[in-house]
Amino acid sequence: MINNTRTSHEIHATPPGDLAIWFFIYAELLAFGVFFVAYAFARANNVELFNESQQHLNRTSGAINTLVLITSSYFMVRAVAAIKQGLSNSCARWIAAAIGLGFVFLAIKIAEFNATFATGISLSTNTFYMFYLSLTLFHFMHVILGMVILAAIMVKALRGGYSAENHIGVETGASYWHMVDLLWIILFPLVYVIR
């Protein structure tokens, strides 16, 4: 169990988790990055429309969802810490908590979508809503995908599939989940706040 003390300041050759997930993460960052930049430039051509439409968004639910995702992300840090100590059950509990907050995020988001759609707004309403809806829906699907990955890891952890020496799966899932959080951290101020 030299893992935790001696290596604490060691520089690893590759990021935590399977390298394949990192290629996926970088590709996802690129996809969202293109969308974020497209949003900014579309806004530059339509400042008044964007500023006006943005007023109607529910900033409170966006902010709460940010807090929810950050905390959920932190729980995954704890899950990785737990499995590094060989505590499978504790790891599974932290993952369960992270997934639970994922559900909270989805619930808040669904309520927000419901309210938006109830006013008759759709992808074709205007460019702002097109971006707001597609960015958040695209992110929404990533949250679901992340939760599926975490659930699979939780089940494996419960069955004792990971150990202090072998826990690359937990790190892989955690890395993806942090990315979902990271993207929302930009998305929230960009679409809900900055004007």
Place this chain on the structure above:
Amino acid sequence: MDTPHKPHFIRPCTRIWLALMILTCTTFAIGETGWSGTAVMLTVLGTAVIKVEMVANYFMGLRRTRWLWRGLVLGWLILVSGLITIAYLMTVK
């Protein structure tokens, strides 16, 4: 099996989590005031940039990896936030 030490990264990550929560509330508060303008925009975007780096370096553990992996995220972040800034400044005359 000897009991492993608690991983050293828990405490810094907890602090980071607290900082992220506070920064999120700041962003939200700025949004509520309804302020606008270049300075406000730069503050909010800058906050987001700092938060992303916190998540990438601490939560994702990139600060303990080779610079290549950190640099990819940092480069992406600078590029995206830079272009967003340019797009916003274009409209301020």
Place this chain on the structure above:
Amino acid sequence: MQYQSQAVAKPYFIAAIGLFVGQIIFGLIMGYQYVVGDFLFPEIPFNVARMVHTNLLIVWLLFGFMGATHYLIPEEAETELFSPKLGLITFWVFLVAGALTIVGYLMVPYATLAAMTGNDLLPTMGREFLEQPLITKVGIVIVVLTFLFNISMTVLKGRKTSISLVLLVGLWGLAIFFLFSFYNPSNLVLDKYFWWWTVHLWVEGVWELILGAMLAFVLIKVTGVDREVIEKWLYVIIAMTLITGIIGTGHHYFWIGTPEYWQWFGSVFSALEPIPFFMMTVFAFNMVNRRRREHPNKAATLWALGTGVMAFLGAGVWGFLHTLAPVNFFTHGTQVTAAHGHMAFYGAYVMVNLAMISYAMPMLRGRTANSGAAQTLEMWSFWLMTVSIVFITLFLTAAGILQVWLQRMGDTPMGFMAAQDQIMIFYWLREITGFVFLLGLVMYIWSFFCKKGEAQTAA
């Protein structure tokens, strides 16, 4: 060859190459018609030559995919085919139906063919790439379902690997999306909308799964790299392909009457479509560099690497060139599209089929690899075909850019035919290069009959 029933693949491969020759000949005919408009008129009008050129391409690629499947599934599943006889029956039915269709195109006017084959019962004809008469389409469905039944049963009774799983998903997707060729709404927007569900979701969706599986199989065989490593990359590539490819359908919805948001969706997602192709290239070179054995079939390795590079260039880079809505506003329907089409089809699907045939055909004829002399000839054919397709693409790109400039920009844009006259030189160059391509293809075929040198038989 490890399993007797893999021999079913052989007639498929032979037919594929035979039809490939036909495709190139019709390509040369219509390439000549570009510069001498009434060449072979009225026997083979331009529209018929074009239809035969594109239909033969699709059919021979399908023959290649089916041959590859019959070859690789027994090895992956570690069992004989569920029914080799069924495999041969589907081959003959498909070949005869395909041949009759081509004969129909050439012998009678298209409208007469439509009347003869019951198009008034369920109108499905007259749409680009889906010109096949109703009975041919029904025949294709029956052939593909029989084939899928045979293959699925084989996989079910044997070992299930990631490669066969990805291949099966790709093939089932191919079958399912073909069903949209029967749906022909009278609303022109909807017609086009769902037409792409077959056309786009084939070549930028499910076919890429087939491509990925075939490439992974060949790479495992020629490099001996661990299956786990290759499978992991296969999954990442496939995931990226599907995410970008499916929503990327939007790049066909810019100007056909669909909602405006497609301009954003289509631009952003299809701009990312090069990524999986790039990953495929990196993956192929990586695996070959990490090879654990020196496979005697160097030619197959070359084709596999070529697939990665050329698919990235043709599908990725040349696709990206005109995929952003503001660019596509000027370029859609010009020779830029033709340039992209040629290099993408060659780089992705032609080359992966040739790689598979290059790897499997010697095995099917009882040797590990062809003789050194034969392989040298085959590598020459690789370079001749690849370099000529690069030049064809460059000439068509130049033609396309000039066409856009003359016909769609400036204060006094030219008419279509006037612009065509101005770009004639590029059509001549393209036609000449086409003959070099044909020469390369002949050398490819010749390499299989080359008697010089010792064939390698050691397993």
